[in-house]
Amino acid sequence: MxxxxxxxxxxxxxxxxxxxxxxxxxxxxxxGQKLPSEDELATQFGVSRMTVRQGTSDLIDDGxxxxxxxxxxxxxxxxxxxxxxxxxxxxxxxDKHGIHAKATILEFEVIHATPMIAQALLLESDEFVxxxxxxRQADEVMVTLHDAYIPHRLFSEMIQEELHDFDxxxxxxxxxxxxxxxxxxxxxxEARLADQELAKxxxxxxxxxxxxxxxxxxxxDGTPVEFTYCYNRGDMYSLTVxxxx
Amino acid sequence: MxxxxxxxxxxxxxxxxxxxxxxxxxxxxxxGQKLPSEDELATQFGVSRMTVRQGTSDLIDDGxxxxxxxxxxxxxxxxxxxxxxxxxxxxxxxDKHGIHAKATILEFEVIHATPMIAQALLLESDEFVxxxxxxRQADEVMVTLHDAYIPHRLFSEMIQEELHDFDxxxxxxxxxxxxxxxxxxxxxxEARLADQELAKxxxxxxxxxxxxxxxxxxxxDGTPVEFTYCYNRGDMYSLTVxxxx
DNA sequence: ATTATCTAGACGTATAGATATCTATATTAT
DNA sequence: ATAATATAGATATCTATACGTCTAGATAAT
Numbered sequence: 319m320x321x322x323x324x325x326x327x328x329x330x331x332x333x334x335x336x337x338x339x340x341x342x343x344x345x346x347x348x349x350g351q352k353l354p355s356e357d358e359l360a361t362q363f364g365v366s367r368m369t370v371r372q373g374t375s376d377l378i379d380d381g382x383x384x385x386x387x388x389x390x391x392x393x394x395x396x397x398x399x400x401x402x403x404x405x406x407x408x409x410x411x412x413d414k415h416g417i418h419a420k421a422t423i424l425e426f427e428v429i430h431a432t433p434m435i436a437q438a439l440l441l442e443s444d445e446f447v448x449x450x451x452x453x454r455q456a457d458e459v460m461v462t463l464h465d466a467y468i469p470h471r472l473f474s475e476m477i478q479e480e481l482h483d484f485d486x487x488x489x490x491x492x493x494x495x496x497x498x499x500x501x502x503x504x505x506x507x508e509a510r511l512a513d514q515e516l517a518k519x520x521x522x523x524x525x526x527x528x529x530x531x532x533x534x535x536x537x538x539d540g541t542p543v544e545f546t547y548c549y550n551r552g553d554m555y556s557l558t559v560x561x562x563x
Numbered sequence: 564m565x566x567x568x569x570x571x572x573x574x575x576x577x578x579x580x581x582x583x584x585x586x587x588x589x590x591x592x593x594x595g596q597k598l599p600s601e602d603e604l605a606t607q608f609g610v611s612r613m614t615v616r617q618g619t620s621d622l623i624d625d626g627x628x629x630x631x632x633x634x635x636x637x638x639x640x641x642x643x644x645x646x647x648x649x650x651x652x653x654x655x656x657x658d659k660h661g662i663h664a665k666a667t668i669l670e671f672e673v674i675h676a677t678p679m680i681a682q683a684l685l686l687e688s689d690e691f692v693x694x695x696x697x698x699r700q701a702d703e704v705m706v707t708l709h710d711a712y713i714p715h716r717l718f719s720e721m722i723q724e725e726l727h728d729f730d731x732x733x734x735x736x737x738x739x740x741x742x743x744x745x746x747x748x749x750x751x752x753e754a755r756l757a758d759q760e761l762a763k764x765x766x767x768x769x770x771x772x773x774x775x776x777x778x779x780x781x782x783x784d785g786t787p788v789e790f791t792y793c794y795n796r797g798d799m800y801s802l803t804v805x806x807x808x
Numbered sequence: 809a810t811t812a813t814c815t816a817g818a819c820g821t822a823t824a825g826a827t828a829t830c831t832a833t834a835t836t837a838t
Numbered sequence: 839a840t841a842a843t844a845t846a847g848a849t850a851t852c853t854a855t856a857c858g859t860c861t862a863g864a865t866a867a868t
Contacts (some may be wrong), residue, residue, distance in 0.1 A: 330822070369822060388850090397785075405806035405808045501807065504647070504803065509797035527756050540639030550754070555753075558752070562650055563745055614853080616819090630819065634819075634861055
């Protein structure tokens with residue numbers, strides 16, 4: 319043991335990962351620079367080589383490092399943090415950017431699933447779903463209209479709550495409490511125009527650009543927990559995603 | 564050694580991964596089903612437990628499996644293949660779906676980088692970039708207009724080629740040949756309206772919805788190799804992305 | 809009945825090697 | 839000079855083993 323003491327129960331590879339991440343962030347390890355070899359790092363940190371690899375592998379997934387077989391491990395030039403393309407809650411995201419986010423629930427009802435929704439949520443076509451229509455504002459400006467559908471079978475106790483008590487901000491943590499932690503989402507994205515109805519609700523012009531998302535949210539085990547149509551104001555909303563080859 | 568013989572130079576963990584992937588695809592391993600324990604799999608495949616984990620870890624990244632500490636490894640319910648959100652070439656993608664793709668080069672020039680482009684490509688503001696404006700068709704329908712900018716410094720020999728010889732389809736393989744294999748892209752997506760100029764070029768109505776992408780493509784080492792404005796026909800083009808929490 | 813504790817099984821972390829393969833460089837042979 | 843070859847260093851793959859931690863269920867104590 320040398321640099322890294324086993325304080326608390328934090329795994330060694332996590333400490334190594336964070337130590338390297340910090341060294342990169344601080345500029346101690348410069349862009350494009352070659353890291354010490356895995357053997358060397360193992361010696362420096364006083365761990366085995368496999369443990370070093372476990373740490374660096376995480377940073378490679380994050381896009382901070384890359385390896386060249388037979389050559390070495392290097393710091394990537396611009397740091398594209400994978401964080402920029404992670405699944406986030408509207409409110410989490412707003413918080414982080416210091417934006418005041420608010421949601422107003424327009425409708426809250428239990429209905430039969432449409433074929434489209436049933437297919438997305440893996441339900442029988444006659445099953446019930448909870449429908450929540452909500453309007454989201456960022457700094458008092460209406461940005462998004464959500465039409466969310468949730469399997470009634472999985473979250474029936476949610477409708478026990480009063481409408482004004484209901485907290486759309488913590489919908490996902492509610493899923494988690496019920497044993498379905500939100501893990502991933504598949505989103506189909508399109509450009510559309512606002513029709514009369516949408517324009518009225520969002521207080522924009524009919525024919526204004528709308529970034530339309532059709533999103534299915536899945537729990538850890540792959541259970542679909544939410545299917546949502548999102549209508550985002552085109553001039554107020556953009557989406558950044560990172561794709562790998 | 565049992566199931567998996569070391570034919571060729573394919574790593575064991577890759578064989579295990581693909582064997583499991585095939586078993587999942589064929590339904591031999593059912594959705595939601597628990598896999599044999601890691602120890603058992605190691606015995607079955609005649610390898611060590613760590614090798615099994617290397618294989619299953621890949622499938623977890625792909626979203627086909629998930630682990631529960633102290634419980635086991637399971638097959639996810641619907642199979643969201645990560646492939647749906649990987650960075651693909653317009654032509655590769657069309658090929659796979661049996662669509663006839665074609666690109667027409669409208670402009671091909673060397674210009675000074677604008678501040679925006681210079682920033683994205685990490686260039687000095689006076690540096691040269693190669694500008695390629697191209698129109699992409701899928702089954703004879705115009706779908707996308709591309710404005711691509713490439714650092715002249717890195718790929719100067721590309722302009723030696725004749726314009727009609729130039730193959731925009733293999734731009735990325737050209738990058739690769741020059742030592743910059745395409746690795747990742749950051750895309751900012753917006754909904755916009757077609758202006759007069761764009762409408763004319765793409766033969767659509769002014770005011771039609773456009774899915775606008777601002778994309779920076781990076782090589783393995785993080786070098787930006789391409790910055791592109793993409794204007795996609797809203798009614799012909801949608802984008803599917805998978806996000807993880 | 810309810811609560812606390814034990815325990816078996818499974819994944820999580822970590823070690824200390826061994827061998828293979830790849831890359832860049834230096835050396836040698838032509 | 840040029841091309842083939844050797845070599846050193848680095849990552850890639852893999853083994854066998856050990857102990858930690860978590861979960862679910864069984865058992866025991868209250």
